[in-house]
Amino acid sequence: MGENTKIEWAHHTFNPWVGCTKVSSACDNCYAEGWAKRTGQAALWQGDRRRTAESNWRQPLKWNRHAEAEGTRYRVFCSSLADVFDNQVPADWRADLWALIRDTPKLEWLLLTKRPQNIVKMVKAIGFMPANIAFGTTVEDRKAVEQRLGHLIVAAGLRPRFLFASCEPLLENLGDLSPWMKGNPYPQHLYPGERWREGFRIGADGIAQIPGIAWWISGGESGPNARPMHADWERSIRLQCLEAGVAYLGKQWGEWAPGGDWYEHHPTSLEVRGWTGSTWSDDPAIWSDAENYMVRLGKKRAGRLFDSAEHNGFPEVPA
The missing domain is CATH 3.20.20 (TIM Barrel)
Incomplete structure (x- = not known):
């Protein structure tokens, strides 16, 4: 607890x-x-x-x-x-x-x-x-x-x-x-x-x-x-x-994490989703942005890098 x-x-x-x-x-x-x-x-x-x-x-x-x-x-x-x-x-x-x-x-x-x-x-x-x-x-x-x-x-x-x-x-x-x-x-x-x-x-x-x-x-x-x-x-x-x-x-x-190299190297072993503008879909034909799809990697592999960096900001308050 x-x-x-x-x-x-x-x-x-x-x-x-x-x-x-x-x-x-x-x-x-x-x-x-x-x-x-x-x-x-x-x-x-x-x-x-x-x-x-x-x-x-x-x-x-x-x-x-x-x-x-x-x-x-x-x-x-x-x-x-x-x-x-x-x-x-x-x-x-x-x-x-x-x-x-x-x-x-x-x-x-x-x-x-x-x-x-x-x-x-x-x-x-x-x-x-x-x-x-x-x-x-x-x-x-x-x-x-x-x-x-x-x-x-x-x-x-x-x-x-x-x-x-x-x-x-x-x-x-x-x-x-x-x-x-x-x-x-x-x-x-x-x-x-x-x-x-x-x-x-x-x-x-x-x-x-x-x-x-x-x-x-x-x-x-x-x-x-x-x-x-x-x-x-x-x-x-x-x-x-x-x-x-x-x-x-x-x-x-x-x-889930952005597709990129993961999907390029493992196209048949990963679940893929793309955004249609209102929901997520596994059909590329209706994706609104075909360049930005997501693949299921699991939390550990997906990690926490956003635009190639970790972002660890904390508020600055008096001790």
């Missing part, structure tokens, strides 16, 4: 509880749901939630001691097998998590959610906000961009260390992301309800001084039913981050 992780953007993962419910297309091939089914715990994706052992809850205290001894900070991804802001999780579990986060100040807690609309009300219900939390949300397609990023920006009023967006699995071109990258001034229509001003410093002109999302992560899907990620979708996010001066991390191609 914890300790070191292979996830490129964190040092550790920690699951205070396990179990979740599908809420969008990013959840279609959820690896955590697959884990639950393989281990005979399918009920965890049918409404049940299970708190992890006390021994697991003590792990972050150990990591905090190590970080303090080394004079560094560890990034902790919380919760890879759940969602911190899940409505079906008992409120006292979340309060206990907040106390643990407060007691581990040398850890940087990365809370990634598909339910950013719950962040403000659930934190206010707890009654305090640790200074070592970063809030993030998943944006796999344009619908998620429009539904979730406004709620994430509202959560900046709680004074997290920074905000981040995980575009994984990236399922389509996300389009123009600049309104959420560049900071104030923001059009009010991008933010839900009247709570968008809560916690922000209001300027003399009446405009809230709202920060941008400081860190963007993108990646393709892995697993047996993985959907390809078009190179142009990843490239668009990366170049927009460069223009806005915000951090970008390219996590992985996932199961």
